[in-house]
Amino acid sequence: DTFAPLSSFHGLRLRGGNSTSSSLRAEAITFFTSERTPAALVAGMALSMLFSMPLKHDDGHLRSFAKRVYVALSCSSLCHEMVSVFASSLAIVQILKERRDFAADCPMTMMMEEYPLYFLAVRTHFITGLLCFVASMAVRMWIEYSTGCNKFAKAMTYLLGSTMVFMLSLFNTSLHCTESLGSMWVRYATAMMRATPKRLEPNILLCLVLAAMCMREMAACMGLAVRQMWEEHKK
Numbered sequence: 001d002t003f004a005p006l007s008s009f010h011g012l013r014l015r016g017g018n019s020t021s022s023s024l025r026a027e028a029i030t031f032f033t034s035e036r037t038p039a040a041l042v043a044g045m046a047l048s049m050l051f052s053m054p055l056k057h058d059d060g061h062l063r064s065f066a067k068r069v070y071v072a073l074s075c076s077s078l079c080h081e082m083v084s085v086f087a088s089s090l091a092i093v094q095i096l097k098e099r100r101d102f103a104a105d106c107p108m109t110m111m112m113e114e115y116p117l118y119f120l121a122v123r124t125h126f127i128t129g130l131l132c133f134v135a136s137m138a139v140r141m142w143i144e145y146s147t148g149c150n151k152f153a154k155a156m157t158y159l160l161g162s163t164m165v166f167m168l169s170l171f172n173t174s175l176h177c178t179e180s181l182g183s184m185w186v187r188y189a190t191a192m193m194r195a196t197p198k199r200l201e202p203n204i205l206l207c208l209v210l211a212a213m214c215m216r217e218m219a220a221c222m223g224l225a226v227r228q229m230w231e232e233h234k235k
Helices: 004-017 021-050 061-097 107-114 116-145 150-173 181-195 202-234
Strands: none
Touching (some): 021 061, 021 116, 061 202, 107 116, 116 150, 116 181
16 A cells, blocks of 8 residues: 555556557647646736836936846747747647557657647747746846845845746756757757748748847847946946
8 A cells, every 4th residue: 555656656657658549649638738728827927017117217227228128028928928828729739630540659759759849839938938937027026126125136136046047957957858948949940940831931931020120129229228327337
């Protein structure tokens, strides 16, 4: 009786290695569903934070720059999590459409072999969005408490920063298919290129153009804020 839980866990591992196609399909659907739920929760929290700290004319240059960083991180978190939720839904529909047998011996291998684009999209966007969310909280902690108690604001910012780094390290050590989150992004981009037809689709082209325009405007905005802070510092 004492070793019953351990025996049950060992039995699950053995059954996972010899799963039928139907059980592999069911476990893959469970995985994507379990990823979609927390991604939706993080997206809701990021949306609530996005408009909670508007820019004001009387803000100092440093505080105004921090607010811009905070909004950029919150918006990035929202976008990443929305893509993760959307990719999870697409993956579930695609799995339900399949009726063929899978040659994989475990759900992870099956998802990487049969649905690499959806799997990598869900994982990379969810983890990246979560890290952006924690980073935005760290920036907001400094904005809210730096005027009242600068040391306390720094302490809480360092705490959230260490949490974010630990989460990233923990995620990297848990990966089996890639070495780090960065290499997972590379594999995700590769899977996207393979899934895209030889002729560049208008939607993909429009996405790239809008992303480039976003980066250009963001760089101009942040560059202006940095120059203003530098001029204020020299005075």
